[in-house]
Amino acid sequence: xxxxxxxxxxxxxxxxxxxxxxxxxxxxxxxxxxxxxxxxxxxxxxxxxxxxxxxxxxxxxxxxxxxxxxxxxxxxxxxxxxxxxxxxxxxxxxxxxxxxxxxxxxxxxxxxxxxxxxxxxxxxxxxxxxxxxxxxxxxxxxxxxxxxxxxxxxxxxxxxxxxxxxxxxxxxxxxxxxxxxxxxxxxxxxxxxxxxxxxxxxxxxxxxxxxxxxxxxxxxxxxxxxxxxxxxxxxxxxxxxxxxxxxxxxxxxxxx
Amino acid sequence: xxxxxxxxxxxxxxxxxxxxxxxxxxxxxxxxxxxxxxxxxxxxxxxxxxxxxxxxxxxxxxxxxxxxxxxxxxxxxxxxxxxxxxxxxxxxxxxxxxxxxxxxxxxxxxxxxxxxxxxxxxxxxxxxxxxxxxxxxxxxxxxxxxxxxxxxxxxxxxxxxxxxxxxxxxxxxxxxxxxxxxxxxxxxxxxxxxxxxxxxxxxxxxxxxxxxxxxxxxxxxxxxxxxxxxxxxxxxxxxxxxxxxxxxxxxxxxxxxxxxxxxxxxxxxxxxxxxxxxxxxxxxxxxxxxxxxxxxxxxxxxxxxxxxxx
Ligand SMILES: Nc1ncnc2c1ncn2[C@@H]1O[C@H](COP(=O)(O)OP(=O)(O)OP(=O)(O)O)[C@@H](O)[C@H]1O
Ligand SMILES: [Mg+2]
Numbered sequence: 252x253x254x255x256x257x258x259x260x261x262x263x264x265x266x267x268x269x270x271x272x273x274x275x276x277x278x279x280x281x282x283x284x285x286x287x288x289x290x291x292x293x294x295x296x297x298x299x300x301x302x303x304x305x306x307x308x309x310x311x312x313x314x315x316x317x318x319x320x321x322x323x324x325x326x327x328x329x330x331x332x333x334x335x336x337x338x339x340x341x342x343x344x345x346x347x348x349x350x351x352x353x354x355x356x357x358x359x360x361x362x363x364x365x366x367x368x369x370x371x372x373x374x375x376x377x378x379x380x381x382x383x384x385x386x387x388x389x390x391x392x393x394x395x396x397x398x399x400x401x402x403x404x405x406x407x408x409x410x411x412x413x414x415x416x417x418x419x420x421x422x423x424x425x426x427x428x429x430x431x432x433x434x435x436x437x438x439x440x441x442x443x444x445x446x447x448x449x450x451x452x453x454x455x456x457x458x459x460x461x462x463x464x465x466x467x468x469x470x471x472x473x474x475x476x477x478x479x480x481x482x483x484x485x486x487x488x489x490x491x492x493x494x495x496x497x498x499x500x501x502x503x504x505x506x507x
Numbered sequence: 508x509x510x511x512x513x514x515x516x517x518x519x520x521x522x523x524x525x526x527x528x529x530x531x532x533x534x535x536x537x538x539x540x541x542x543x544x545x546x547x548x549x550x551x552x553x554x555x556x557x558x559x560x561x562x563x564x565x566x567x568x569x570x571x572x573x574x575x576x577x578x579x580x581x582x583x584x585x586x587x588x589x590x591x592x593x594x595x596x597x598x599x600x601x602x603x604x605x606x607x608x609x610x611x612x613x614x615x616x617x618x619x620x621x622x623x624x625x626x627x628x629x630x631x632x633x634x635x636x637x638x639x640x641x642x643x644x645x646x647x648x649x650x651x652x653x654x655x656x657x658x659x660x661x662x663x664x665x666x667x668x669x670x671x672x673x674x675x676x677x678x679x680x681x682x683x684x685x686x687x688x689x690x691x692x693x694x695x696x697x698x699x700x701x702x703x704x705x706x707x708x709x710x711x712x713x714x715x716x717x718x719x720x721x722x723x724x725x726x727x728x729x730x731x732x733x734x735x736x737x738x739x740x741x742x743x744x745x746x747x748x749x750x751x752x753x754x755x756x757x758x759x760x761x762x763x764x765x766x767x768x769x770x771x772x773x774x775x776x777x778x779x780x781x782x783x784x785x786x787x788x789x790x791x792x793x794x795x796x797x798x799x800x801x802x803x804x805x806x807x808x809x810x811x812x813x814x815x816x817x
Contacts, residue, residue: 255614262611273599303642345654348559348589349612350581507521507562 267363305474316438330364330408353499391470406491517567544705545714588660613658742792
């Protein structure tokens, strides 16, 4: 990649981070407040009745799920907005007329959105430390997993932003699909706690594998084996990249 | 002069099935100002969008500065600055940031002095720290021009640059375009204001319903298609045109003080001398004569009418 291409990537990346900075206060306060609320409600109220899950104190048990949940929504919202807004305001003309390749465009937009969701994930992790003691079993794997999740959900959000033709369409997938799937995906409980047939049904929810994998990096165990979780993330990355490749080849909803 | 843009057999069929361009061939020479004239929906924006990479061609080829717009899009797009018809800006960004962004997006190294020069030339320097939403419509259009110029393009597309701009600003815009040409930038503009093409363009292309009807040097075009109007200032006002003049295309003006005669300047017999003889026979005296070339607007209207009749 030449210097010229790097400059273009840097320009978009900086532009996007600048957009986030305009709302940095709410952007950072919201995760801190919601995390605290979850700890008060789940950690405090429920945790006092249900002290341990799979041998892990309940308050600590929900931390990976909390981080994942916020990162899912942050990634999707940031990445989808980043590409939807230029389409909506018409400023996309400049991107389309610039000497920038599809790969560079995706790296810049997804990179910026992923950066923000990694920041949010880290803030939640730090906030959680105020409430519970957590020792992370595999810190490097944890960081790596966060990056993978941020990138794959930002890619997904990028696709969503290109597909969406209204603000409603932009919101419908994260609110009506991802949120419920996350709640049902074991963010606040272990799949083992469910009775059949729910336990088997739950295993069809891809989010289970993601949260389980992230929980494994914390406690060395999850609902399913870490290899399944990694396979799922890899699969999601591959599918998103394939779809984005197709979008740019055909100009789908980008070019007339 | 060498051509900087070569368009050959360009067609565009939109997803709706509408055929917006029906085989356009056009060469733009480096350094010229080319005006693309046509009524609403003629295909001007469509053509520009394809050259700039915003729309996909259905068939045909386009080369910009020797680079094919599909196979070598980087080379082609690096050479182009585009100011689209619609005002679309990042409202919350500051003027200077959005211009700097454009330069980076086109892969150029940061150059604050150059950006300052552009903003000064466009009288935006004082507003550089303002958010775009705080600017007037004309200023926003100039911001879009600044963005297009920020990466030092060789070709500048201006899609209706003076739409919604007041008379004074329009004059400024013309001046600016003239100055840009001095620096060697090729300019292609579309417009509905014929006076704009007349004022600035070296060559004019007339497009209607997806077809380029003609491309001519502006002066040649006006000579070739131009009608002339002869104004005869009468010594004494007359109440009505005498029936003896009915074989000429004449009309009475200025409360009976002037007769106007429209004639084809290229015709073998213009009818001017016979008209003047007839006036003398009728005893109508005159104290002044002058002729004037028809404007591009007249030419344009008659061309489009011819096309519709055909
Ligand atoms: N995305 C689209 N889908 C279908 N048809 C389109 C699309 N964009 C433009 N057209 C049609 O193509 C034709 C040419 O449009 P274009 O915008 O190129 O005209 P124009 O010459 O720029 O007109 P104006 O002077 O009004 O700007 C019009 O009939 C228009 O309705
Ligand atoms: Mg147009």
